[in-house]
Amino acid sequence: MVDLPLNTVAGAGRTDDQGVSAVSPPVLPDGALRVVALGGLGEVGRNMTVFEHDGRLLVIDCGVLFPDDQQHGIDLVLPDFSMLAGRFDRIDAVVLTHGHEDHIGAVPYLLRHRGDVPIVGSRLTLALLTAKLAEHRIQPVTRRVAEGDRIPLGPFDCEFLAVNHSIPDGLAVAVRTGAGLVLHTGDFKMDQSPLDHRLTDLQGFARLGHEGVDLLLIDSTNAENAGFTPAERDITPAIDRVFATASQRIVVASFASHVHRIQQIATAAARHGRKVAFVGRSMIRNMGIARDLGYLDAPADLIIDANDARDHPADKVVLVCTGSQGEPMSALSRMAARTHPIRIGAGDTVLLASSLIPGNENAVNRVINGLTRWGARVVHSGNALVHVSGHASAGELLHCYNILRPRHVLPVHGEIRHLTANAELAASTGVDYDRILLADNGTVIDLRDGRASVTGRLPAGNVYVDGSHIGDLGGSLEDRRILAEEGFVSIVVIVEAATGQLNGNPEIHARGSVRALEPFDELSGLVVTAVALAAEEKVTDTHDLEQRLRRTAGRWFNRRRRRPMIIPVVVAI
Template identity: 60%
Template sequence: MQTAPKPQPGTLRIIPLGGLGEIGRNMTVFEIDSQILIVDCGVLFPEETQPGVDLILPDLSYLEDKLDRVIGCVLTHGHEDHIGGVPYLLSMRSDIPLIGSTLTLALVEAKLKEHRITPYSMTVKEGQVEKLGPFELEFVAVNHSIPDALAVVIRTAAGSVLNTGDFKMDQLPLDGRVTDLRAFARIGEAGLDLFMVDSTNADVPGFTPLEREIGPVIESVIAKTPGKVVVASFSSHVHRVQQVIDAAVANGRRVAFVGRSMVRNMAIASELGFLNVPSGAIVDLKEVDNLADHQVVFMSTGSQGEPMAVLSRIANRDHQISIGPSDTVLLASSLIPGNENAVYRVIDGLTKLGANVVHKGNAKVHVSGHSAAGELLYCYNILKPKNVMPIHGEARHLVANANLAIQTGIAAERVLVVEDGAVVDLSNGIADVVGQIECNMLYVDGKTVGKITEEDLKDRRILAAEGFITIFAVVDAATGKVIEGPEIRARAYAEADHVFDDIKPAIEKALAEAAQDGVRDTYQLQQVIRRTIGTWVAKAHRRKPMIIPVVVHSNR
């Protein structure tokens, strides 16, 4: 890890703290002349290899001693991977100004209310220019799978940066709000020093299909279903919910929102005019029992197989919504990398209940909210940036995006494929990687933030997969002789406790030999037990459980 030099006056320093090499926890720090601007602060959802973890945050520790220099946080749009970490950032300093569009701020303010934080916020819209310390910010309309998304141009004495956030170039969007390519052209003509661009679909050729193509498919699925319909999607996917409402109304059904975040977010979107809800189209979940199965569509959360979300609970028969052979479940979302096993497990569970499960793998029920390769090529040719830094994506996405930039004539040395924690300095039209800071996962476990380590997760994985064994022994403090024990107990271990009778003599012998060698320290005696039983378990049972030896001294 190369330590970055102290930033020079007038140089713009850019440090991604999340979102590079992963799909989620997007956050980038911009610093010039000791003033800091943050763009986005999202979360990443845990994988199966991270048991007990609720959320994963960007590494906020970089900001701990710099909070007084943070002059604002720009939020590009209202998805969890861009705003989910804001409550944890504001818990460090509650008066950091939040800058974003109407819907984005409404969603994040509702989230902050649950954390009992009242933010200082500034609502902006496309075309607006704001001065914030040494940063001039211009906001540009972009199309995405949530309304009111914005890209941001950051102008400083060191140069200009365009951060796209998440975007695509749907030319017939449901809300009529296209990505402002005229603004992109104007920015390019003025000269763009660094283009930080969404990479999620950079390895997908061509163009992202139109959202409008999904509506007729959803309506067809609903029309053909004789019983209940459950549609699962992201709780912030306003466009998809609008299509479901339209399709339900066209088939004489009413829509019930299921899941706390779905109910909350759609209420906000409807109140602000981003969701058009015909009179009588929505029914409260408590009143659904008064409707026949063919009269209702449930709009729920859980499209990623989250174990406690609505769809998983339905599949496990742990929810008031019951599913049977005449019903259809429609997963109207893409698979986030890492969630595949969880999603297919839910699909299998629903299939066993007899439901017809419709998903992206067998029907066109979802399109991505991110630009494919063809759209990105257009952007490179319109903007002609001096430097490019792919963001938002796993390694393959970042590399694919970089290759697109090079194909359009941008010099390879001016295309920076970096990881979280990279320190990039922009000065005189040149962006260079000058170092790397330590940038780790910040785990949220209940109310605990940042206390869970990779070592803790390793222990949890061992406990889940291999179980644990405890060994208790009392030894004479003077002689080291075993007075009581060893008593051996196992949990989450396939073998019965009596199988350990074979190893007890070996443990007693090992402790006796240690005593003869003058070993009296309880920690050292515990290590003797751990090595002895660990070797035996590995050979006899081919297992590697967690071993917890306890040695107590007796003075009698």
């Protein structure tokens, strides 16, 4: 196993909301390059890496993480921009590797700090981002690049290479500075027969390997999977079988940016005489952009408005929507809950055209069960080959290591187990263990004189978007969890202000608690006793008495293995 490099950092400091200590790094030496990932390490999402050199900053990707089941009421999770505080004017550019939300979704929030930061990306990536920013009423400063381009961005000499992924126009980024050459692969795989005929530029990788890659940041998502990721074309027969056997409507759920998958659906629909209707704002917006730019090839009469779909026979329609990850407010989740105008019924076929993102299993299973309850046949990656990943498996990663021969490796984009598996792959190709950097978000890595080392750790906790509020929610998420799982109990007592004696009987109310419908006679007696004891001890402060009541009720509930939120209210008269 490879030791976490953070273990080599001396000192202690404050901790972020993941409980990891922050250790202030030293002043960056002249000519050195500093690399700090603010997201994407230990998680699948929220990808963002900051490069610092000669007093200037370069950001690669700026994405969001979607909330899990324990983050009640949260819309999005952002990277922590605190390391950029007071230095937003030093950012020479934000470079985007591709147009997925976990790589571009946080850009609107970054631009709130400085609206004229240049955004660099490919044609489709910038088009998707510009449409997103329009919803935030932001007009970005953009610079379009393509594979083969090499441009200076401040002191950073950036070269862009084509990589194949589940969305067109993906790019790897080679960053040259006086400190050395860094290659960031972005998300990639090595599909040898991609739908858009755009191959990962292995010749370019080999050329960089010959030049000498000092630090490689490499996609880890599928590092645990042996062999090579199947080609996109491999799932065409399975999709065709779904269309051939469907007797009524077909509803396809996919990411709104998965142009390749939607292309396969559109092709199958045309072959089987069905019209395609897009459902949901993001799906309509993104597919409109893809069609306008030529990334989605569909006959003019194939695509119809969702409102017009009801005028077509059920066996002549395909509805394409979001919700493949069980997102609560997505079109598919609302269909499963019968809160969407489209009513799923017997004979309908629902195709989940994506794989599960870790952590979304429960949400997706709830949607599948809900759809099945209404009589739909649900086809998903667990029972048919209807999706292939957009990330390189172990065989492809080994191939990259052997081509690039990097001096140092920083696995990125993955949970801890993915990063560790990728580190082991690097070691198996001859990369020294002490040159493989397993890092957490916020880990500071300095590259100097051809040597990369961990020099500290900056705060890199979660920043939550909750409606119009953006920031640290403190303990409110824990409160929400308790309320969701255990409910709350309020205890209201009235006491004499002078003596602390109880005036009348306690009132106990429960909401969302398993004991909400049960009598609280025993607990009420304990409350009376606690108030009486406090009066004997001449405790008349209402706050102190509320704390006693909270402890009394807490012990009573603990004996019953319940921990609701307890809200004591003492009124002194």
